[in-house]
Amino acid sequence: MANVVVIGTQWGDEGKGKVVDLLTEKADCVVRFQGGNNAGHTLVVNNQKYIFHLIPSGILHQGKTCLIGNGVVIDPGVLIEEMDRLQEHGFAVTPENLVVSRYAHIIMPYHRALDMAREKRKGRTKIGTTGRGIGPCYEDKVSRSGIRVHDLLDPKSFSEKLHRNLEEKNFLLRHFFEEEPLDPAAIEDEYLAYGERLAPFAGNVSEFLHNADREGKNLLFEGAQGTHLDIDHGTYPFVTSSNTVAGNACCGAGIGPTRIHKVFGVVKAYTTRVGCGPFPTELLDDTGIRIREIGGEFGATTGRPRRCGWLDMVVVNTAIRLNGLSGLVITKLDVLTGIPVLNIATAYQCGPGQRETVPPELEAMEACKPVLEEFPGWGEDIRRVRRFADLPHNTKNYLRAIEERARMPLAIISVGPARDETIILRDPFENS
Numbered sequence: 001m002a003n004v005v006v007i008g009t010q011w012g013d014e015g016k017g018k019v020v021d022l023l024t025e026k027a028d029c030v031v032r033f034q035g036g037n038n039a040g041h042t043l044v045v046n047n048q049k050y051i052f053h054l055i056p057s058g059i060l061h062q063g064k065t066c067l068i069g070n071g072v073v074i075d076p077g078v079l080i081e082e083m084d085r086l087q088e089h090g091f092a093v094t095p096e097n098l099v100v101s102r103y104a105h106i107i108m109p110y111h112r113a114l115d116m117a118r119e120k121r122k123g124r125t126k127i128g129t130t131g132r133g134i135g136p137c138y139e140d141k142v143s144r145s146g147i148r149v150h151d152l153l154d155p156k157s158f159s160e161k162l163h164r165n166l167e168e169k170n171f172l173l174r175h176f177f178e179e180e181p182l183d184p185a186a187i188e189d190e191y192l193a194y195g196e197r198l199a200p201f202a203g204n205v206s207e208f209l210h211n212a213d214r215e216g217k218n219l220l221f222e223g224a225q226g227t228h229l230d231i232d233h234g235t236y237p238f239v240t241s242s243n244t245v246a247g248n249a250c251c252g253a254g255i256g257p258t259r260i261h262k263v264f265g266v267v268k269a270y271t272t273r274v275g276c277g278p279f280p281t282e283l284l285d286d287t288g289i290r291i292r293e294i295g296g297e298f299g300a301t302t303g304r305p306r307r308c309g310w311l312d313m314v315v316v317n318t319a320i321r322l323n324g325l326s327g328l329v330i331t332k333l334d335v336l337t338g339i340p341v342l343n344i345a346t347a348y349q350c351g352p353g354q355r356e357t358v359p360p361e362l363e364a365m366e367a368c369k370p371v372l373e374e375f376p377g378w379g380e381d382i383r384r385v386r387r388f389a390d391l392p393h394n395t396k397n398y399l400r401a402i403e404e405r406a407r408m409p410l411a412i413i414s415v416g417p418a419r420d421e422t423i424i425l426r427d428p429f430e431n432s
């Protein structure tokens with residue numbers, strides 16, 4: 001038995017969805033614990049592509065329970081649409097395979113409106129959010145005025161909270177942002193209908209997981225975003241509004257730290273970032289464009305082109321520290337095929353000195369230049385390779401360099417988007 005957390009080590013889109021889908025085979029429960037539909041997790045199963053924003057990436061497997069923890073912010077319209085789309089593809093989503101925490105906060109239309117109005121007003125200094133209302137929803141949670149799943153199930157309480165909140169939000173929208181105010185009656189009708197639809201799925205995720213854990217079941221926790229988008233530890237303010245690090249699996253699902261046995265960090269074989277903020281190894285040349293085209297680096301949520309750059313071990317090593325990683329999963333290695341010379345950043349040159357971890361302040365990070373080490377590339381197609389030994393010599397060298405600089409064993413190597421395009425070296429649910 002093992003309980004495993006999977007998180008992103010960079011700025012998101014590392015391939016967490018593929019990895020979680022793959023590991024679900026040996027898990028019993030798959031749990032989202034933070035973020036919302038700012039996430040876009042892509043799975044390719046039987047040549048069919050699925051993108052999940054809220055439903056955990058284990059949902060395509062039979063006989064597993066997917067759970068959305070209290071730490072997630074839920075846009076109910078998006079969740080219901082995702083359930084319907086799965087149904088259309090022949091995957092039933094029922095209270096037997098999906099449980100939604102009664103304590104998760106709900107994203108309201110005014111959260112989306114405020115998110116977009118703020119970005120518009122910031123202009124050049126904007127964060128580049130996904131516009132999904134994530135920040136404003138977490139703000140209300142922390143200011144103790146949020147609306148939770150259980151409120152949707154109680155029309156009287158919901159109506160009271162909605163009107164109280166909307167009074168303040170409409171004032172802001174109208175008088176500060178000079179945007180259109182929102183109509184409470186329309187929101188009330190829409191959201192109470194969502195409540196009716198979601199009522200059978202609402203439950204106590206913490207209790208469910210506690211019981212499953214006691215029965216010796218394997219729990220798999222699916223992180224969203226990436227370590228450097230963490231509200232505390234990321235490149236603030238160019239971050240998301242939740243803690244994306246592994247420690248939050250406990251708070252966001254309602255379990256204790258002694259119940260986590262392994263933490264796997266997903267590392268894309270290069271680096272990408274969507275939205276604004278520092279990115280020391282960014283490539284603004286033809287190689288960056290090539291990686292974007294071959295890697296399909298366009299946002300799964302907003303369709304925005306992702307910024308691309310070399311692998312940055314300063315970023316990865318900082319993630320190893322912040323998450324207490326026990327293993328690394330390398331993804332999208334195949335995308336680097338055909339690039340004659342590859343680079344890895346091993347340190348940052350910051351003024352006269354070098355450093356091997358990300359500086360905590362934005363200004364310091366912006367002043368850093370990456371120290372790059374060159375590696376010869378490979379031309380062979382690696383997507384059919386299933387054993388480490390069968391990889392080309394230069395690919396093995398590149399992987400060993402990562403392992404050495406991370407001082408951490410590689411557990412899984414992904415060489416394509418499909419489930420089976422994978423080399424497994426260490427299975428987190430075995431050897432526990």
Ligand code: GDP
Binds near residue numbers: 013014015017295300
């Ligand atoms: P997530 O947000 O971390 O789940 O990652 P995304 O789904 O946003 O982005 C990862 C993209 O890369 C998706 O389109 C995946 O299908 C794809 N992908 C995952 N692993 C691999 C891989 O090893 N090779 C290639 N070529 N694509 C991959």
Ligand code: IMO
Binds near residue numbers: 012038039130239
């Ligand atoms: P997954 O789970 C990549 C980024 C946004 C923006 C910043 C803040 O698919 O890896 P927000 O809407 O959260 O307030 O935006 O965070 N961002 C992501 N970037 N992958 C994600 O999720 C992201 N979720 C948010 O682009 O820079």
Ligand code: MG
Binds near residue numbers: 013014039041042
């Ligand atoms: Mg994504």
